[in-house]
Amino acid sequence: MATRSTIMDTNSFRPEMAAALDPETRRLTEERDVLGPAYRLFYRTPVHLVKGEGAHVWDADGTEYLDVYNNVASVGHAHPRVVEAIARQASLLNTHTRYLHENILKYADDILSTMPDELNRIMFQCTGSEANDLAVRVAQAYTGGEGVIVTAEAYHGNSALTSKLSPALGTAQDLGLTMRMIPTPDTYRLVIDGKPASACTAEEFGGWMAAEVRKAVADMNRHGIKFAALLADSIFSSDGVYPDPVGYLQPVIDTVHELGGVWIADEVQPGFTRTGDAFWGFERQEIVPDLVTSGKPMANGLPTSLMAARQEVLEPFAGSIPYFNTFGGNPVCMAAAQATLDVMCSEDTMGNAKRVGAIFKQAVTDLMPAHPCIGDVRGAGLYIGCEIVKPGTKDPDQAAALDILETLRAHHVLTSVCGRFGNILKLRPPLVFSEQDVDWFMSAFTDTLQELGL
């Protein structure tokens, strides 16, 4: 079983595919040379989107697509309330946080009211990478340590610091000298003390993970590195989506604290009602982190992110090191974030994620008997991971997963893959995904599996 060199390689257009494209798509892909080789396009036939509404997007030819992938447009593409809030504030004023402004204070209060009382401070940045970059520095200042633990396939950002904490970027990116990895909490494949992880209680599974943290910290210490933080996304999305069993992170956070570290909850993926069970992923897991970061879904597409903190954890950094983010928390970004939050409440995206997510997951699960390529279906709310394997085994089948992706795209359904082997379908639509949208997806998915003989 070969491992991918990077997660980015799994679903992407390559220049040698250009000959097969229609002239207009080919022109656009060729013009992207100006962006250099880091930019990747999804699909063998890239999609040229021009319009969106709810969980639907349209390409330049007017073809409608179902969006089962984009969590940035969290309350739906081009949501009119968010658009209006942005336009209104932009027409008034957009300046920085060295002047007083109501928007940042109102939003700070509203978003902190969704978190446990212990998290009583918040700072704003522009991207999830910036939030994680800052959170790690805050954790290091508080603990006096350098060592950070992440999971084996984690992705936490694109800055110099966070790239070194992102094994999912592949082997060309060096990892940090003071970081350590613990294994993916793979409830599908792991066997713990002779027992399949899927049969373990939360306590047993969490106990295994806590022991891994203990080993990682011991190794750090052996190298003279003091432990600072465990940085984790509570749905382990880049690792492959492992939300259950609920409660398994409690023994882990207890161990982190016992060993003198802090817990940084990277909520870029599971936060903002995504899991359906709670506003935040850590809340669903019934833990209270020391630092919380988020970004993508926060302002429906405007570059906006946050780092919330316990006051005493924030103090050593923020009380001594100057930190100013020119655009972070500006009135327009805060207006967009406020409108997004207001829509999440008024349209009950949490309830929708729970209700539609359950229907969605059940529908995919129901395909398993007839389609043995589906090895496992996991998820919470509108975040579902679907393992594509070689029938009768748990061996990942990345080639089949990519064929499924491309065939779904031909059926005008957009999604992607995740996990170490790039074989796990990542079903993560906007939070306004409806039952009709599930029907559309299931129809395209069953047709796809049939066409591919899977």
Added chain:
Amino acid sequence: MATRSTIMDTNSFRPEMAAALDPETRRLTEERDVLGPAYRLFYRTPVHLVKGEGAHVWDADGTEYLDVYNNVASVGHAHPRVVEAIARQASLLNTHTRYLHENILKYADDILSTMPDELNRIMFQCTGSEANDLAVRVAQAYTGGEGVIVTAEAYHGNSALTSKLSPALGTAQDLGLTMRMIPTPDTYRLVIDGKPASACTAEEFGGWMAAEVRKAVADMNRHGIKFAALLADSIFSSDGVYPDPVGYLQPVIDTVHELGGVWIADEVQPGFTRTGDAFWGFERQEIVPDLVTSGKPMANGLPTSLMAARQEVLEPFAGSIPYFNTFGGNPVCMAAAQATLDVMCSEDTMGNAKRVGAIFKQAVTDLMPAHPCIGDVRGAGLYIGCEIVKPGTKDPDQAAALDILETLRAHHVLTSVCGRFGNILKLRPPLVFSEQDVDWFMSAFTDTLQELGL
């Protein structure tokens, strides 16, 4: 002469000043506790802005202020063409660069057409910090070195990496082990081979700076560090505004190249027509950098930044290390950047910066004989630095500079200070600053100097 511990301390509200505030301002400042101690407000009496237009802003009581500080609202606060472009694109679609979109390609072409042909690749991020963080990694991958040179009072960003390259943050922030500083190119105070820097030719002054680079690289090498890049803002804004003599950077960049490094032009401050002489600060200095970064003025307030590169310099990084910035280059940010650029062209902000900047600088210079606290007036276009000194000496007078700031604020004129001693007035208004605005400023400034007996 004590040095400040941080540049952020020079113009800021402190909680012990709260008693003097009106109840509403006091409430807002107190509510900011939720943001933690890193957030600083300008002025002993913070300003609560709610509206802006051109170079003018209004507070919640309807009082109008002249903005002589904010370079983010580059084409003027709430410019209707930028607002309209944002609203239009936000109402259509806002997604990421893994789908094709025209906006990013059109903007990439248009902005690269303002640069020398050698700079033929561009990538988009959300903040200047992100752009510099990436540029340093690109330079390191290209050269195989780690060592970065900056000036003694430089500020290049708030990420873990760029903070370590930002001595202006003060002594609480550790600098990087592989970075070295060269002195501020202080044309006001330096004496080079017995000759005042102000009397040096560009070649002489550049020769001095090139020799400093040579020393820094020799010291790096002595410590086993390979030289990668010189990262500099060609107007040296955080150091204290040193734009002249034009041409002095040529011997410096030649030396950087001879020693195997690359030049990263941080154009967050001097770029986008600010200096009046050219679209870019490096262009005014007649050099062609290897990498270019910008952020603040690019999209009139929307979080948007760029890193332009020579193709061969970008290749080693971008061809092997995955880099994806979720919000970077998204259709809405690109629409805002495009509208900002279009306005810069159609309203000729470069011509305005040159014409009004020259009038502005001359008017401030004309005060010198009557006000010996003004030791030096430097600048290019709408970026002017005005040294406040103890009369008859070149000793910086930070206390007087702060009194001037506060008194100007009482006269409803917003500005700030920069430089190692925090004694240099930083006059850097939106690019649409008019002759009438200069008159307003000069009237407030002369009243201020008179009131303070300076």
